[in-house]
Amino acid sequence: MKTVLLRSGYAMPMIGFGTWTLRGEACAEAVKTALLTGYRLIDTAQMYRNEDAVGEGIRRAGIPREELFLTTKVCAPADSYEGTKEQISRSLALLGTDYIDLFLIHEPYRAAPAMWRAMTEARAEGKLRALGVSNFSARELAAFIKETGEVPAVDQAESHVFCTRFSLRDTCAAEGAVMQAWSPFAEGKSHIFTDPVLLSVAGKHGKTAAQTALRYLLQLGIPAVPKSARPERMKENLAVFDFSLDAEDMAAIKKLDTGRSLFGWYD
Numbered sequence: 361m362k363t364v365l366l367r368s369g370y371a372m373p374m375i376g377f378g379t380w381t382l383r384g385e386a387c388a389e390a391v392k393t394a395l396l397t398g399y400r401l402i403d404t405a406q407m408y409r410n411e412d413a414v415g416e417g418i419r420r421a422g423i424p425r426e427e428l429f430l431t432t433k434v435c436a437p438a439d440s441y442e443g444t445k446e447q448i449s450r451s452l453a454l455l456g457t458d459y460i461d462l463f464l465i466h467e468p469y470r471a472a473p474a475m476w477r478a479m480t481e482a483r484a485e486g487k488l489r490a491l492g493v494s495n496f497s498a499r500e501l502a503a504f505i506k507e508t509g510e511v512p513a514v515d516q517a518e519s520h521v522f523c524t525r526f527s528l529r530d531t532c533a534a535e536g537a538v539m540q541a542w543s544p545f546a547e548g549k550s551h552i553f554t555d556p557v558l559l560s561v562a563g564k565h566g567k568t569a570a571q572t573a574l575r576y577l578l579q580l581g582i583p584a585v586p587k588s589a590r591p592e593r594m595k596e597n598l599a600v601f602d603f604s605l606d607a608e609d610m611a612a613i614k615k616l617d618t619g620r621s622l623f624g625w626y627d
């Protein structure tokens with residue numbers, strides 16, 4: 361698995377497993393299957409109400425903890441210093457782990473700097489490794505860095521072929537942060553899996569539209585956390601490191617970018 365080195369000094373897998381909408385037994389089994397398929401990064405959030413099931417899936421897979429990279433996120437109503445402190449303990453307990461590899465502030469809350477203070481304290485105690493944010497625009501990221509004096513390791517943001525966020529990626533890189541893509545398949549919107557441009561490029565390489573969409577992000581230096589509940593698709597979405605898109609492919613796919621969010625997030 362290819363990785364990207366975060367400013368925290370830890371390496372993050374370029375492809376992770378998203379768990380939004382997975383719950384309970386189905387989530388535990390999906391996480392177990394994903395880990396046994398080869399995923400090493402699991403992306404969850406307090407908002408998803410599945411951290412316990414993610415923890416169960418991890419136990420079932422039996423992969424050594426040090427080989428895993430766990431991401432979770434803190435959200436409202438825990439958007440305060442105290443709330444974040446409590447949520448960190450809660451996430452650790454639900455996930456059944458001593459530390460979280462990447463802990464994100466889920467959205468640009470007003471209290472983000474106070475939440476960050478709680479996160480840095482937990483980091484000093486060894487409970488969190490890398491700290492980051494999610495859904496911060498370039499402007500929000502700059503204001504946050506100015507206020508806290510720290511650069512988040514990651515800004516997890518909407519990014520896919522229809523709205524790739526080149527400018528946010530570049531701002532992150534200039535600051536020493538990594539933009540990571542959520543919904544790299546746009547949740548299946550805009551007929552991404554049957555898009556004629558993606559299908560045509562995919563055909564050239566004997567790959568699927570999904571693999572081509574992920575490969576595009578990877579070649580732009582954007583790590584991603586695709587979700588699938590189906591074992592065959594989990595495997596498909598990991599098989600993206602054995603081919604390369606050429607300049608013509610990249611240029612054709614770039615034309616799909618409308619610059620408009622499909623989920624209401626704007627720069």
Ligand code: NAP
Binds near residue numbers: 585596
């Ligand atoms: P996504 O990964 O863009 O797309 C998931 C959809 O694509 C599902 O319907 C899945 O169906 C389908 N799919 C997956 N692989 C496929 C393939 N190879 N061929 C055809 N269909 C395929 O959507 P997402 O779950 O919204 O985003 C991914 C992850 O990002 C989330 O799970 C979550 O961890 C994270 N996220 C974070 C935020 C944030 O605010 N930070 C927001 C949204 C998402 P099946 O499951 O039936 O295969």
